Amino acid sequence: MSEFLQNAGAGLYAPGWLALAILCLVPLLVRGHHAFPYPAIVRLPEDELSVWLERLWRWAGALSIIALAIALSGPYWGEQQIEKVGRGAHIMIVLDRSASMNDSFADTREKNDAEPKMATARRVLQSFVQQSREDLLGMVTFSTSPILVAPLGGDREAVLAALRATEAGGMGFTAVARGLGMALDYFEGKPVTGARAILLVSDGGAHLDVKTQDLLREMFHRQNASLYWVYLRSANGASLKDAPEDENRDAYPEYQLHEYFQSLGVNYHVYEAESPQAVEEAITDISKLKNQPVKYYEATARQDLAWMFYLIALLCTAALFALHLTEVKRWRAV
Structure with a gap:
């Protein structure tokens, strides 16, 4: 990945200290020679x-005084915008935090030692984030309402910290539409410099009214985003592979949501995971997406420059001390 600095500038915390710089005229103008017991040295x-x-x-x-005045004024190099260019995708992870995520998978051989779906999703997503090349990543969690836990950007640690925070138990219902809407909002106004993808990790569905369906469809098309759903199937969850009968369709919100995603008109793929191994295989497949070049800007903190001027003052003072040692205090006749 290549990097370029943008919009860097300098500043001062306390510019009033610069008034002391006028003292630099003292060593330039004031004479401080010792008096010699000779009438004149003109003929020498x-x-x-x-x-x-x-x-x-x-x-x-003079330079020592100026350097100290500048150092006391607190110089700094302002915030920098680093332009980063690489290859990857813009991926918003939408993670289900509903209470059902604490249940086990449908394909669980040993019920006592079964890993909850949330624990599996957290473990696999952590590995995905750590190995996600140069992707821009963000994360939204949802249950009754969505929460932005990591904005879209290059900060891997923020996403990993958000995933670690999901160790607290889930609660509430499955507000899938609101979670997807918040994730899509974070593509708004940003240049399309990479493939955009919504990675939905959820074990349930929801009944979406017509207005909500039209709004989400319009948002997906406007942001040109793909959708990947890792469906964590529970033991009592419906399979997306078999269509239910028409009279029982309302009893299977997961399949209804799957049908709606198919009608979005965008790139959509579903992974029905009935075990932790299936989740790992799904995330591995998603991580192999072919992506466009990614370009984005990342802000860095301002840098304190006072130490440089203190160092200059120290070197000048050392030079003054060295020159002082060469001064002749008394003339000795040979």
Whole structure:
């Protein structure tokens, strides 16, 4: 991935300290020679080395004062926008936090040692985030209402922290439509610099009214986003492979949701996972998506530059001390 700095600028925390910089005129203008017990030294030949040492002495003192004044004013390099370019996708993870996610899978051989669906989803998604190349990732969780836990960006640690936070038990119902809507909103206004995908990880469905269906369909088309549903099937959950009879269709909201997703007119794929191994295979397949080049900007914190000017002042002071050691205090006749 290549990086380019954008919009960098400098500033001062306390510019009032710069007034002390006027003291730099003291070593340049004030003479501080000791009095010699001789009437005049005009007839002595000019020592060019001494002249240049004196100039160096004065300018080192002036530069030391200026550097200290700038350091006290608190210089900093402002916030930087780093343009990052790589290959990947813009993926918003939409994770179900309803109470049913604490149940086990449909295909569970040993009920006592069965891993809950939420624990499996968390473990597999953590691995997916850590190995997600240069994707932009974000995450929304939902139960009764959706919550943005990690905005779309390149911060992997934020998404991993959000996944670790799901260790708390789930609650409430399955508000799938609201979770998808919030995730799609985070594509709004952003340039299309990579393949956009919604990764829905849920074990249930929902009955969507016509208005909600039309709104979601319009959002998917406007954002040009694909949809991947990892359906974590419970022991009493309906299978999406077999269509229910018409008179029993209302009793299977999962299949109704699947039918609606098929009618969206966007790239849609469903993975019916009845075991932890099936979840791992589904996420592995999704991670192999062919993606466009991704370009995005990431802000970095401002940098304190005072240490550089303190270092300059220290070096100038060391030069003054070294020059002081070369000063002749008394003339000794040979």
